[in-house]
Amino acid sequence: MSDPILSLRDVWVEYGDKIVLQKVSLDIAPGSFVSIVGPSGAGKSTFLRLIIGQEAPTRGHILLDGAPLAPEPGPERGVVFQRYSVFPHLTAIDNVAFGLDCAGSMFLGRLYGRRRKAALEEAGHMLEKVGLAHSRDVYPAQLSGGMQQRLAIAQALVRKPRILLLDEPFGALDPGIRLDMHGLIDELWREHGLTILMVTHDIKEAFKLGDRVLAFDKRRHDPHAPHRFGSSAVYDFPLTGKSRRPPAEILALASREPAAA
Amino acid sequence: MRRLVNIRPGPGSRVFLGAAPLALAALAYLVASAARHAENPSDKLLPPLSAMWAAWRRMAMEVDPVTGAIPLVADTLASLARLGLGLGISTGATLVLGLVLGLLPIVRASLGPLVAAIAVIPPIAILPVLFIALGLGETSKVALIVLGITPFMVRDLASQVSAIPEEQRVKAQTLGASTWQIALRLALPQAMPKLIKGLRLSLGPAWVFLIAAEAIASDVGLGYRIFLVRRYLAMDVILPYVAWISLLAVMMDLTLAWISRRFFPWDHKKGAE
Structure with a gap:
C-alpha cells in the first residue's frame, strides 16, 4: 500500500463531557472511495466535519499527505453537501x-x-x-x-482537491436521479483517480459505490450514561469486485434506532 | 359549500375587490364634503375637489412673490434632498456594518450589543439632542433620518447575512476563498437584494422622521408646509400635499423594487428547489 493520503491518529472529539468520537485511527489510501455508514448520532457527520476542517479534534492528529491538517476548510479538500452548496x-x-x-x-x-x-x-x-x-x-x-x-x-x-468529501450528496434526490448520480460519481472517480469520502444513510449505495466501507458505532454502551462512550469505526470492509453485498451486521446497524435513545 | 379559506378571487374580481374600498372611501369623502358645504359654504374641514385643485394650482404652478420660487417645487426638492442624503448615508453604513456584523463573529460579539442598544432608542426622543448638538440646519434633519432607520437596517441585514447557509461559506472556503473574497463574492451580492428590501421597509419610517424634523424647525419642505398651513386650517393645501407625498413614496418603492428585479434576478426566481 502506498503512503496514505489521509491519516487519523487516535482522534477524539468531545463536547463537554459528551464523547462523540473516541480513539479513531484510520489510514485512507490515495484513490480510494470510502463510504461511511452508521446509525444516526454515531458521529459520521462529526467525522466529516473534522476532515473538512469545520471542527478540530479534542485530542489526536489528522494528517493530510503527512502534514497536519489545517483547522479550517481549504482548497485541498473539496466538498459536496446534501443541499445549499451552490451559490x-x-x-x-x-x-x-x-x-x-x-x-x-x-x-x-x-x-x-x-x-x-x-x-x-x-x-x-x-x-x-x-x-x-x-x-x-x-x-x-x-x-x-x-x-x-x-x-x-x-x-x-x-x-x-486532494480529497473529495460527500455529505449525503444524493440523500434528497429521487431514486431514478440517484441512480444517474451514482453512475456519474463512479465515472468521475475512475476517470480522475479521485480520493472520495462519502457519508451516506443508504447502505446499498455505500456498498455499490465504495471500495471500502467504514461503519461508525459505539463499541460500548452504558445505558445510564450513553454520552460517556464515543463512536469509532467498528467495521472496516475493503471491498473487492466480488463482495459488493452488505453483510448482515451492517444492515442491523443501519436499521437500529439512534444510539442515544 | 367550500370553506372560506379556499375561495380565491380570480384576476378580474381581484381588481374589483381591490378598487372597491378605495372607490367607497372617495365616494364617502365627496358625499360628506358636499353635505358640509350645503350647510356652510365656507367650510374648511372637508374641502371639495374644486377647492383642492385651486390650492394645488396656487402651490404647484404659481411663483410665490416672497421667495421667488414655486412652493411645491421648492418643498419637494428640499425634502427629497434631505431624504436622499439620509437614505444614502444609512444604506452605505448598513452595507458595511451589516456585512461585517453578519460575517465576522468577532465584530458581532463586540458591536452587536451596541447596535442593539441604539436600536431601542426612540429616534424622535433624541431629536432635541440633535438640534442642540448639530443646530437647526440640514444636518440635524438628515441625522434624524439616519439614526432613525440605520439600526433597524443594520440588524436586518446582519441577520440576513448570517443566515446565508453555513454550507455555502464552507464551500467557498474549500474553493480557496479568503475572508475578503467571501465578503466580496458571496456575502455582498447576496446581501444587495436584502438591503433593498430593508430600504423599502425603511422608507415609511424615513418619511416620518423627515416630516417630524421639518415640522419642528425648517423654512422649506413638504412637512414644513403642511404644518405651516395647519394654522389656517388649510385642508385644501394639506390634503393634496399628503397625496403628493404618498405618490412620491410609492414611486420610490416601485423604483427600488424594479432595481432589485433588474439587477438581482436570481433573488426573484422561484423554481424547483
Whole structure:
C-alpha cells in the first residue's frame, strides 16, 4: 500500500463531557472511495466535519499527505453537501468558475480579460463532464435537485482537491436521479483517480459505490450514561469486485434506532 | 359549500375587490364634503375637489412673490434632498456594518450589543439632542433620518447575512476563498437584494422622521408646509400635499423594487428547489 493520503491518529472529539468520537485511527489510501455508514448520532457527520476542517479534534492528529491538517476548510479538500452548496446568485458557469476566480484574483475575487476566458473555458469543460453543458447560464433555483448536485460536484472538482468529501450528496434526490448520480460519481472517480469520502444513510449505495466501507458505532454502551462512550469505526470492509453485498451486521446497524435513545 | 379559506378571487374580481374600498372611501369623502358645504359654504374641514385643485394650482404652478420660487417645487426638492442624503448615508453604513456584523463573529460579539442598544432608542426622543448638538440646519434633519432607520437596517441585514447557509461559506472556503473574497463574492451580492428590501421597509419610517424634523424647525419642505398651513386650517393645501407625498413614496418603492428585479434576478426566481 502506498503512503496514505489521509491519516487519523487516535482522534477524539468531545463536547463537554459528551464523547462523540473516541480513539479513531484510520489510514485512507490515495484513490480510494470510502463510504461511511452508521446509525444516526454515531458521529459520521462529526467525522466529516473534522476532515473538512469545520471542527478540530479534542485530542489526536489528522494528517493530510503527512502534514497536519489545517483547522479550517481549504482548497485541498473539496466538498459536496446534501443541499445549499451552490451559490444562488451565480449562474451555473460562474458557480464553477468561482474556485478559479478565487485562486487567480486575490483582491477582486474575479478574473478579467484573457484569464477570465480561460477560466470560463475550463469551467465549461467541467460542466460538460457532469452533463450540464446546456445549462451554463441559468441560476441554481432554475435547476432540479439532481442538476444542482451535478453543479456542486463540478464546482468542487474545478480546484482539483486532494480529497473529495460527500455529505449525503444524493440523500434528497429521487431514486431514478440517484441512480444517474451514482453512475456519474463512479465515472468521475475512475476517470480522475479521485480520493472520495462519502457519508451516506443508504447502505446499498455505500456498498455499490465504495471500495471500502467504514461503519461508525459505539463499541460500548452504558445505558445510564450513553454520552460517556464515543463512536469509532467498528467495521472496516475493503471491498473487492466480488463482495459488493452488505453483510448482515451492517444492515442491523443501519436499521437500529439512534444510539442515544 | 367550500370553506372560506379556499375561495380565491380570480384576476378580474381581484381588481374589483381591490378598487372597491378605495372607490367607497372617495365616494364617502365627496358625499360628506358636499353635505358640509350645503350647510356652510365656507367650510374648511372637508374641502371639495374644486377647492383642492385651486390650492394645488396656487402651490404647484404659481411663483410665490416672497421667495421667488414655486412652493411645491421648492418643498419637494428640499425634502427629497434631505431624504436622499439620509437614505444614502444609512444604506452605505448598513452595507458595511451589516456585512461585517453578519460575517465576522468577532465584530458581532463586540458591536452587536451596541447596535442593539441604539436600536431601542426612540429616534424622535433624541431629536432635541440633535438640534442642540448639530443646530437647526440640514444636518440635524438628515441625522434624524439616519439614526432613525440605520439600526433597524443594520440588524436586518446582519441577520440576513448570517443566515446565508453555513454550507455555502464552507464551500467557498474549500474553493480557496479568503475572508475578503467571501465578503466580496458571496456575502455582498447576496446581501444587495436584502438591503433593498430593508430600504423599502425603511422608507415609511424615513418619511416620518423627515416630516417630524421639518415640522419642528425648517423654512422649506413638504412637512414644513403642511404644518405651516395647519394654522389656517388649510385642508385644501394639506390634503393634496399628503397625496403628493404618498405618490412620491410609492414611486420610490416601485423604483427600488424594479432595481432589485433588474439587477438581482436570481433573488426573484422561484423554481424547483
